[in-house]
Structures are given as C-alpha cells and as structure tokens.
Amino acid sequence: MMTHLLSAADLDADTATLVLDTAEEMASVAGREVKKLPTLRGRTVVNLFYEDSTRTRISFEAAAKRLSADVINFSAKGSSVSKGESLKDTALTLQAMGADAVVIRHAASGAPHRLAAWVDGSVVNAGDGTHEHPTQALLDAYTMRSRLGRLDGLSVAIVGDVLHSRVARSNVLLLHTLGARVTLVGPPTLLPVGVDSWKALTSYDLDAVLPGADVVMMLRVQRERMDDAYFPSVREYARRYGLDAARMRMLPEHAIVMHPGPMNRGMEISPDVADSPRSTIVEQVANGVSVRMAVLYLLLGGLHK
Amino acid sequence: MAHPHAVDPVLPKPEAAAGKTILSSAELARVVDRIAHQILEKTEGARDCALLGIPTRGVPLARRLAARIRAFEGIEVPVGALDITLYRDDLRLRATRAVGRTDLPPDGIDARCVILVDDVLFSGRTVRAALDALKDLGRARAVQLAVLVDRGHRELPIRADYVGKNIPTALTENVRVLLSEVDGTDEVRLEPAA
Numbered sequence: 001m002m003t004h005l006l007s008a009a010d011l012d013a014d015t016a017t018l019v020l021d022t023a024e025e026m027a028s029v030a031g032r033e034v035k036k037l038p039t040l041r042g043r044t045v046v047n048l049f050y051e052d053s054t055r056t057r058i059s060f061e062a063a064a065k066r067l068s069a070d071v072i073n074f075s076a077k078g079s080s081v082s083k084g085e086s087l088k089d090t091a092l093t094l095q096a097m098g099a100d101a102v103v104i105r106h107a108a109s110g111a112p113h114r115l116a117a118w119v120d121g122s123v124v125n126a127g128d129g130t131h132e133h134p135t136q137a138l139l140d141a142y143t144m145r146s147r148l149g150r151l152d153g154l155s156v157a158i159v160g161d162v163l164h165s166r167v168a169r170s171n172v173l174l175l176h177t178l179g180a181r182v183t184l185v186g187p188p189t190l191l192p193v194g195v196d197s198w199k200a201l202t203s204y205d206l207d208a209v210l211p212g213a214d215v216v217m218m219l220r221v222q223r224e225r226m227d228d229a230y231f232p233s234v235r236e237y238a239r240r241y242g243l244d245a246a247r248m249r250m251l252p253e254h255a256i257v258m259h260p261g262p263m264n265r266g267m268e269i270s271p272d273v274a275d276s277p278r279s280t281i282v283e284q285v286a287n288g289v290s291v292r293m294a295v296l297y298l299l300l301g302g303l304h305k
Numbered sequence: 306m307a308h309p310h311a312v313d314p315v316l317p318k319p320e321a322a323a324g325k326t327i328l329s330s331a332e333l334a335r336v337v338d339r340i341a342h343q344i345l346e347k348t349e350g351a352r353d354c355a356l357l358g359i360p361t362r363g364v365p366l367a368r369r370l371a372a373r374i375r376a377f378e379g380i381e382v383p384v385g386a387l388d389i390t391l392y393r394d395d396l397r398l399r400a401t402r403a404v405g406r407t408d409l410p411p412d413g414i415d416a417r418c419v420i421l422v423d424d425v426l427f428s429g430r431t432v433r434a435a436l437d438a439l440k441d442l443g444r445a446r447a448v449q450l451a452v453l454v455d456r457g458h459r460e461l462p463i464r465a466d467y468v469g470k471n472i473p474t475a476l477t478e479n480v481r482v483l484l485s486e487v488d489g490t491d492e493v494r495l496e497p498a499a
Contacts, residue, residue: 018403021403021404022403022404025388025404025405025406025407026404028407032441032442033441033442033443034440034441034442036441037391037392037441038391038392038437039391039392039396297391297401297404298401299401301391301396301401301402302396302397302399302400302401302402303397303398303399303400303401
C-alpha cells in the first residue's frame with residue numbers, strides 16, 4: 001500500500017480490491033459484541049476539517065476509534081485558523097504533536113497534496129474543493145460490489161451537478177480502474193469543461209440512460225458553490241434531472257439508487273425514492289466506516305517508514 | 306501433550322537435499338485421526354465444542370478434524386476460521402499484512418469449548434493473538450489448542466492440548482506444512498532456512 005491516499009487515481013485495481021476486501025472483514029466488527037480492534041493502539045489520527053462535514057468526519061472518527069487509534073478532531077472554526085494561521089503552520093503543529101495520519105477536508109483543491117509534503121505521517125484526502133474524495137469513491141464501489149456482486153462490467157450513471165462534485169471525479173477514476181462503465185448525466189452547464197477527457201461517457205438525457213443502468217448515483221446540487229445561474233429553477237432541474245418514482249421504474253429490476261449525501265430531497269431525488277428499498281443511502285454511511293477502517297489499517301497498520 | 310513418537314525415524318529423501326520429510330501424506334492422515342480421537346476423549350464426545358482454524362492452514366486442518374470426528378462418532382462439530390492479523394503484536398515490524406477471513410459458526414462461541422487449530426506451534430505469539438481475538442468475539446466456556454506440529458522455541462507461556470508431532474528444531478530451520486487444500490499435496494517438511 002502507499003503512504004498517502006490523495007486521489008482515487010493513486011489506486012490500481014489490485015490495491016483498490018485489497019481495500020474493498022479488507023473493508024469486508026472490517027465490516028464484521030460492526031456486528032460484534034466488542035466493536036473494537038486493538039490494531040492501531042498508540043497511533044494518533046488527526047481529523048483536520050476546514051470545511052463543514054458531519055458524516056465524513058464522524059465516519060473517520062468512528063473508523064479510527066474502532067481500530068483503537070487516538071483521534072484528535074480539529075475544525076477550522078474555533079481554532080487558530082480563524083486567527084489567520086496558514087495551512088503549513090498548522091501542519092507543522094500537527095507534526096510536532098506526532099500525528100501518524102492526518103485526515104484533511106479543505107475547500108481548496110490540492111490542499112491534501114501540499115500537506116503531504118509537509119508532514120511525515122500519512123495524509124488522507126477527505127474531500128478537497130471540487131477535486132477529489134477518494135474514500136467516498138471506495139465506499140461507493142464497496143456498496144455496489146456488495147449489492148450487485150461485482151464491479152467489472154457494471155453500468156453506472158452519475159447524475160446531476162458533476163461540475164462541483166469531487167465525488168463524481170473520484171468515482172469515475174476508481175470505477176474505470178475497476179472495470180465499470182460510467183456515464184455522466186447532467187445539464188450542459190453542470191458538466192465540467194474538458195469532461196470528454198474523463199474516462200466516462202456523457203449525456204444530457206437522463207431518461208435515455210436509465211433503462212441501461214445497473215447503478216444510478218444522484219449527486220447533490222451544490223448551491224453553496226454556485227456563483228451563477230446554472231439552471232433556470234429548482235422545479236425545472238427536478239423535472240429534467242431529478243429521480244422520482246416514475247423515473248425509478250425505468251431502471252432495470254436489479255438496479256440500485258445511490259446518493260453520497262447530504263440530500264436535497266425534492267430536488268435531485270424525491271423522498272419516496274430516497275427511502276425505497278432500492279436506495280443504498282443508509283448502507284453507504286455504514287459502509288463508509290468499514291472502508292475508512294480499511295484505509296487507515298492499510299496506511300498505518302504496518303512498518304512506518 | 307507430548308507423545309512417544311517425537312523421535313520417529315525419518316528417512317531423508319535423497320532427491321530433496323534441501324530438507325527432509327517429517328510426515329508423509331499417510332502419516333499426516335493418521336496424526337489427524339489421532340487428534341480427532343483425543344479431542345473426542347478429552348471433551349466427552351466433543352460436547353459443545355467448536356473448531357476454529359487459524360488461517361491459512363489451520364482452517365483446512367480444522368475442517369479435517371471435524372470430518373474425522375463425524376466419521377468416527379457421527380457428531381457434527383461446528384467449524385470456523387479465526388483470522389488474527391489485526392491482533393498481532395508484530396504489525397509494526399513489517400509491511401502491512403493482508404487481513405484474512407474470520408468466519409464464526411452460526412451459533413457463535415458463547416458457552417462453547419473452542420478448540421483453536423493451527424499447523425505449527427512456534428513462538429506462541431499467534432496463539433496469544435488468537436486468544437485476544439477470541440475474547441472480543443464472545444465468551445467461550447473453555448479454549449483448547451490443537452496443532453499439527455510443535456517445533457518448540459516458545460516465547461510465551463503457551464502449551465498445546467493436542468499435538469500431532471513434536472519436532473525438535475533449530476531456529477535456523479523451517480517447518481513447512483503442506484496441505485492438499487492449499488498446496489495440492491499433504492506433507493510436513495523440515496527445511497534449512499532460506
């Protein structure tokens with residue numbers, strides 16, 4: 001395994017499969033009487049969160065604690081960052097405290113890569129700007145594999161605000177590596193410039209894509225990142241790109257519906273779809289802990305260089 | 306459990322200069338049969354027992370013991386696998402190890418006599434890790450240990466309840482257990498360390 005997890009592109013098929021297989025074993029811990037393993041006793045994991053996040057931070061915290069690591073939570077609010085401390089100075093502080101791993105969420109794309117050059121410990125990218133979110137891609141792949149039994153040859157539609165989505169980018173990279181075919185679906189304004197160089201097909205027509213999809217992954221419309229009018233109105237967006245019960249019926253019988261959360265119910269996904277048995281949204285959260293345990297174990301479990 | 310065959314005459318195979326056969330396929334089968342009988346004797350017919358093999362080769366050994374117990378007395382003993390990777394005390398000394406599979410019998414291990422099964426007993430550290438793993442999975446009534454080979458050199462106060470064969474070894478030697486399920490053939494060999 002490598003030293004850091006910065007991008008889903010760092011994972012080759014063997015390594016990604018190793019993470020998923022390890023996560024499968026980690027998942028069994030959740031069903032046990034003692035939900036804890038002694039594996040990372042004495043190791044320190046710092047959660048360095050410059051952006052608001054509940055599920056990712058809590059997920060990493062739960063993962064580290066289930067492996068017996070010590071967890072230090074650092075959120076930019078209420079820290080010396082609000083006094084103007086730079087990322088580098090914060091990194092050196094963490095270094096001095098002996099952090100074995102730093103899990104970083106930052107609004108600036110590329111921040112984890114910078115951090116990796118400044119600290120000795122492992123850096124895990126927990127979402128950087130609109131760039132990448134590799135552990136989300138891993139937990140999505142894990143969820144698909146456990147529901148559908150395989151990844152190779154799966155047809156995956158990723159729908160909505162691809163432009164602002166680090167989840168989409170990491171998923172395209174990882175799913176391509178693992179042999180799935182990805183189609184990105186959204187209005188032209190929400191597909192990034194240069195999307196044709198991504199290892200995915202693109203479409204503006206959701207209804208045309210749904211009948212052939214094994215997995216449909218709805219992305220959150222990230223209005224907090226939108227400084228412009230990308231679509232006329234919420235209603236019009238929902239009508240063309242929202243997944244409602246009528247659209248869900250167009251999917252093949254076995255297909256699953258995913259969403260990385262948090263959801264805008266009624267916008268990209270209707271409540272009855274979000275709560276249907278085909279939806280894996282709650283499973284994805286549980287799988288997130290197992291996958292992050294696997295990542296932390298594979299980064300920190302062995303000889304430290 | 307020491308037994309009187311510890312110094313069986315072993316004929317070195319002339320073609321395999323790099324080591325010698327300690328147990329042939331037929332001898333290995335007999336040893337497994339004997340351990341199965343000893344388990345039946347010591348646990349009053351394997352009452353409330355469960356066999357947990359430690360990967361890799363402990364798992365097929367546990368299955369073989371269960372099969373022999375079934376053949377001798379018609380008793381079904383639950384079989385499982387207990388991976389101990391995440392409980393090892395030497396994780397930091399080597400590159401990250403792949404995690405193996407843990408499969409508990411459907412009824413779990415609570416109130417059962419758990420018999421851990423491994424191929425070679427050496428330092429005792431694997432068994433120590435297995436005991437730690439076991440206590441997180443439930444509360445066994447008792448824990449026993451069955452090994453195909455005891456090669457000595459213990460580093461912890463651990464002793465097996467059932468031993469297939471005691472093999473006095475030097476630290477520079479390797480005991481290799483080959484099982485058909487994993488290696489395509491049944492044999493125990495003593496080899497000079499690579």
